Amino acid sequence: GQQVMQIPQYQHVQEGEDFTTYCNSSTTLSNIQWYKQRPGGHPVFLIQLVKSGEVKKQKRLTFQFGEAKKNSSLHITATQTTDVGTYFCAGPTSGTYKYIFGTGTRLKVLA
Amino acid sequence: EAGVAQSPRYKIIEKRQSVAFWCNPISGHATLYWYQQILGQGPKLLIQFQNNGVVDDSQLPKDRFSAERLKGVDSTLKIQPAKLEDSAVYLCASSRDGPNNYGYTFGSGTRLTVV
Numbered sequence: 001g002q003q004v005m006q007i008p009q010y011q012h013v014q015e016g017e018d019f020t021t022y023c024n025s026s027t028t029l030s031n032i033q034w035y036k037q038r039p040g041g042h043p044v045f046l047i048q049l050v051k052s053g054e055v056k057k058q059k060r061l062t063f064q065f066g067e068a069k070k071n072s073s074l075h076i077t078a079t080q081t082t083d084v085g086t087y088f089c090a091g092p093t094s095g096t097y098k099y100i101f102g103t104g105t106r107l108k109v110l111a
Numbered sequence: 112e113a114g115v116a117q118s119p120r121y122k123i124i125e126k127r128q129s130v131a132f133w134c135n136p137i138s139g140h141a142t143l144y145w146y147q148q149i150l151g152q153g154p155k156l157l158i159q160f161q162n163n164g165v166v167d168d169s170q171l172p173k174d175r176f177s178a179e180r181l182k183g184v185d186s187t188l189k190i191q192p193a194k195l196e197d198s199a200v201y202l203c204a205s206s207r208d209g210p211n212n213y214g215y216t217f218g219s220g221t222r223l224t225v226v
Binding site for chain 1: 151152153154155156159167202209210211212213214215216217218219220
């Protein structure tokens, strides 16, 4: 079945350093979504990418959808302690609106 | 608008006991989802309702899990009997027309511990 993997699984950075998480799907995706889950919290929708090669920015966060629409990345510039949490990508199974969540990347920011 | 409401927030039960979770979606959201999130993993869809009808329950362990959505609004998820591996956070989510475009809106979840 369809699988969505993320690397790295964990990342510890010093405050002010950059951070990137990568998402890879075993199948081509019609779109990809990103969520953030704070420790003890629930996933919160961040953004959706649809077009091949699409790049979107939200302040210090940059999201990119691969040309082949099988991978995506989230880059955070100059991390802050408020960025702590687990970042998930999610993609729909072929022909449906049923989203498969990735394995997640847990970010820890050291002040 | 008010968010997705879930209760209880936490639940500890012994294995083989039964437990039920409740969810009230955002007003006007026709689609409701129950997800299971095991510690360290991403959420996994258990069941999806469209109004009060089941759209997808392919990953629901039907020998022990059941869910209903009466009148197309509130929903309950039940586990009977519970197993140790059911320890997880159970997340309810809703959407107006499906998660495409604006994603899922999740509730705070119910953390279940089976001992």
